[in-house]
Amino acid sequence: MTLALYRIDDRLIHGQVVVGWGQPLNCSFIVLVDDEVSSSDWEQDLYRMGVSPQIEVIFASVEQAAAQFSDWEADARVGILLVGDVETAVALAARVPQVKRFNVGGVHHRAGRTERLRFVYLTDEEASKLRELAARGVEVTAQDVPTARAVPIGEFT
């Protein structure tokens, strides 16, 4: 198997990811790509607490992720790759052309963002970046949990 889910979610490791997606996918490792978290032991401890010990959690900066990506893709286990925002997703996809899909799973309200879906709020710039990503051949859909419909990018940007 390989990385089965590439997800943009500002909550990073949380219930929907670990249980909602992790259980049906039989996920054995989670790669959390975030420059800030990858440089903070305290933040890493915090996120590790949400995951059972049999699931490996790997923390990486965007640069580290680009260097190690092929190892994760070749892993015999099933994995989930997480980023916290559109900017990180775009940066990763720019460095790693093998990234061919992103699931927008949770981008929540903050100043400047407008509601696109119940669980997706985007600035116009973020929406534009996602469309550019799609135009470059990355399949971008929005889906919070596996039982929900995968909403195509054209319906929420």
Place this chain on the structure above:
Amino acid sequence: MSELRGVIVSHAAVAQALVAAVKAITGIDDALTPISNEGCGTEALGERLREAVGPGPAVLFVDLPGGSCFTSSARYAKQGGAEIAVVTGVNLAMLLDFVFHRDVAPADAARRAVDAGAKAIRVTA
């Protein structure tokens, strides 16, 4: 020492239901504040915590020992400035004990709540 507030931080409406149950059993309705993570990113949940905790002191009762409710609560406890303890695995038994024992420091109240909550979990048949 000002009396402790309890803030319950949960997925969906678990926190609201627990507050309602405590009120139904004890009549106390001013010790606990419910927060849901519904529709919240990290920033919005942090803001809800700030509003609920106020100047503190407080004990944050979180539903799970991981996830967005937990990470936001632990982060807030570390950075929020108020005197705060965080308990995970909230249940009704610990809250019923807590509302009657709020004249202690948050860390002591948290330990007591964990004991009370743990004692309520058992196999009876």
